[in-house]
Structures are given as C-alpha cells and as structure tokens.
Amino acid sequence: EEYKVKAIVDHKQENGQWWYYIKWKGCGPESNNWEPRQNLEHTRKILNIFHAKLLKMACDSTKGLKRGALS
Known part of the structure; x- marks a missing residue:
C-alpha cells in the first residue's frame, strides 16, 4: 500500500543522504516519520514546493540583514 504525502515538515542530511520528515495524508502526527529522498521520487512536486519555501525563507x-536588521 502506498501512502500519500500531505507535507514535508523538515529535512536533514545523514551520511551523505538527504532525509525528509513526512506528514502523511489521512494519518495522525504519530505516523510522521523520516524518509530517504529516494523513497519520495513520486512526490517530486511536493519536494519542489518544500525547497522553494526554504529558498524563500533564506x-x-x-533581505533583513541587508536592511540593517541587526544593527
């Protein structure tokens, strides 16, 4: 049975491999878990959205630093 990804919540790199913390559709938070990137090839759109959000946050x-937010 294949579960559908609701959202990617976090990511990390371990031993040269990227892992993503997944929230699954139709499942409670107790089912959230870490999955290696290769298990998520069918969710390319969700991966792209997650990385776009990270880039926007960065x-x-x-921009805040350039405006002197820390001065």
Whole structure:
C-alpha cells in the first residue's frame, strides 16, 4: 500500500543522504516519520514546493540583514 504525502515538515542530511520528515495524508502526527529522498521520487512536486519555501525563507532572512536588521 502506498501512502500519500500531505507535507514535508523538515529535512536533514545523514551520511551523505538527504532525509525528509513526512506528514502523511489521512494519518495522525504519530505516523510522521523520516524518509530517504529516494523513497519520495513520486512526490517530486511536493519536494519542489518544500525547497522553494526554504529558498524563500533564506532570501527573506538575507533581505533583513541587508536592511540593517541587526544593527
């Protein structure tokens, strides 16, 4: 049985491999778990959305630094 990904919540790199913390559709938080990237090839769209959000957050934090947010 194949479960559908609701969201990617987090990511980490371990031993040169990327892992993603997955929230599954129709399942409670107790079912959330870490999955290696190769198990998520069928969720390319969700992976792209997750990485786009990370990039936006990084860009937004850089803009704050350029405006002197820490001075």
